[in-house]
Amino acid sequence: MLFSVQVEVTLRQGVADPQGATIERSLPHLGFDGVKGVRVGKSIRFDLEAADEASARAEVEDLTQRFLTNPVIEDSTISIVAGANA
Amino acid sequence: MLFSVQVEVTLRQGVADPQGATIERSLPHLGFDGVKGVRVGKSIRFDLEAADEASARAEVEDLTQRFLTNPVIEDSTISIVAGANA
Numbered sequence: 001m002l003f004s005v006q007v008e009v010t011l012r013q014g015v016a017d018p019q020g021a022t023i024e025r026s027l028p029h030l031g032f033d034g035v036k037g038v039r040v041g042k043s044i045r046f047d048l049e050a051a052d053e054a055s056a057r058a059e060v061e062d063l064t065q066r067f068l069t070n071p072v073i074e075d076s077t078i079s080i081v082a083g084a085n086a
Numbered sequence: 087m088l089f090s091v092q093v094e095v096t097l098r099q100g101v102a103d104p105q106g107a108t109i110e111r112s113l114p115h116l117g118f119d120g121v122k123g124v125r126v127g128k129s130i131r132f133d134l135e136a137a138d139e140a141s142a143r144a145e146v147e148d149l150t151q152r153f154l155t156n157p158v159i160e161d162s163t164i165s166i167v168a169g170a171n172a
Contacts, residue, residue, distance in 0.1 A: 008129050023154075024132070032149045034135035037170075043094050043129040044109070049120035063118045068109075084123075 002084050003048045003056045007064050008077040010041035015073045044068055047084050056080055088170050089134045089142045093150050094163040096127035101159045130154055133170050142166055 011017050020038040027035045050056035060078050069076045097103050106124040113121045136142035146164050155162045 010129070010131070020130075020132075023130070027149065027153070030149075030153060032145060034145075035149075036133045036135070038130065038132040041129040041131070043096070043127040044106075044124065045096070045127070046106075046110070046124040047122045049122070059118060059120075063113065063116075063121075067113070067116060 001050060001052065001056075001082065003050060003053065003080050004083055005046050005048050005056070005060050006079045007044045007060065007068055008041060008079075009044065009064075009069050010039060010075050010077070012073055012075050041074075048080075053080060053082070087136060087138065087142075087168065089136060089139065089166050090169055091132050091134050091142070091146050092165045093130045093146065093154055094127060094165075095130065095150075095155050096125060096161050096163070098159055098161050134166075139166060139168070 017039050019040040023040070024035060024038040027033075027038075048056050048060065050059060057078070057080055060080060064076050064078060065071060103125050105126040109126070110121060110124040113119075113124075134142050134146065136145060143164070143166055146166065150162050150164060151157060
């Protein structure tokens with residue numbers, strides 16, 4: 001069965017985010033006020049062939065912890081839906 | 087009113103994604119089979135102060151088109167919910 005997976009990788013709270021800080025500092029000069037707390041993370045999408053949703057989730061959690069994130073400074077959020085990514 | 091905004095920036099279909107290709111090539115050697123079509127994008131989250139949801143969306147669409155994406159090679163998906171990001 002094919003599952004469409006999204007892993008969002010974000011920096012943990014308290015970890016400095018220079019990319020986000022630069023965006024936040026620039027926007028008021030460019031005419032956009034009222035933007036606060038910009039954080040830049042990664043969004044990794046893929047299709048996964050697995051027997052069922054439980055085994056798909058177990059595999060994705062394992063590979064996310066081991067290869068897609070640095071658990072010291074990053075958190076991850078996994079979403080899995082049946083069917084291929086568009 | 088405070089809105090919590092997520093902008094997902096993805097490479098357009100057909101644009102080469104070396105980061106995704108490297109992940110996809112590596113995973114089978116690391117014991118994870120069945121992963122296909124890996125694409126790596128950005129997830130940008132921030133809080134936005136705006137009068138209502140319609141004006142929040144208009145502001146976010148404008149700044150996303152102009153500053154957060156390169157429309158030649160990137161697509162964006164915007165989600166806005168009332169309340170601050172966690």
